[in-house]
Amino acid sequence: MNIIWSNLPFLLQGAYYTLLITIVSMFFGSILAVIVAIARLKGNRPIRWLARAYVSIIRGTPTLVQIIIIYYGLADYGLNLKPLTAAYIALSISIGAYLSETLRGAIQAIPKGQYEAAYASGMTPIQTMRRIILPQAIRIAIPPAGNTFIGMLKETSLVSVITVTELLRSAQLLIAQYYVYMPFYLAIAVMYWILSTGFSFILERIEKRLSIYE
Secondary structure (H helix, E strand, O other): OHHHHHOHHHHHHHHHHHHHHHHHHHHHHHHHHHHHHHHHHHOOHHHHHHHHHHHHHHHHOOHHHHHHHHHHHHHHHOOOOOHHHHHHHHHHHHHHHHHHHHHHHHHHOOOHHHHHHHHHOOOOHHHHHHHHHHHHHHHHHHHHHHHHHHHHHHHHHHHHHHOOOOHHHHHHHHHHHHOOOHHHHHHHHHHHHHHHHHHHHHHHHHHHHHHOOO
């Protein structure tokens, strides 16, 4: 245990970057998901096709491959991204595809009468989507979206391959220094569990709070 306590600040720094990558990717991924979900439902044929192709490609390829393409592949064309920036972009694009399908299903679950009532009251399609449909769809999408967020928290470990010193990378560096495996891997397993449990608690609170307004 002494080896863990003496290196705990370094592991906590890795946990900080894991949390930072998760939050930033969640934010931009959620924005992307809203755009893609609406594009698939309300866009014209070319836009719907592009949105469908994006979702199909991202969901059909490993996140690890996407990270490598964005960091190493784009460098072949002169676009040299910093590791942390590449991690943000790759995970935002990845979670955006999965969340868009969740949100699309939630939007489709809203009764057609909601649209008709909004249009009858003089709202434009954009106002209807922003004021009536999306708030209800988000409440429906919160539980499955929560599982996606927690899954992505654990997928941040993949960015260690592009030298981002998040939680897993921190453990790997310490292992290379001390030549012991189990203590460090057990320590980061506990830290991932704590982070996941914290996210679950926050999402449950958000879900309960939103249910008050139903």
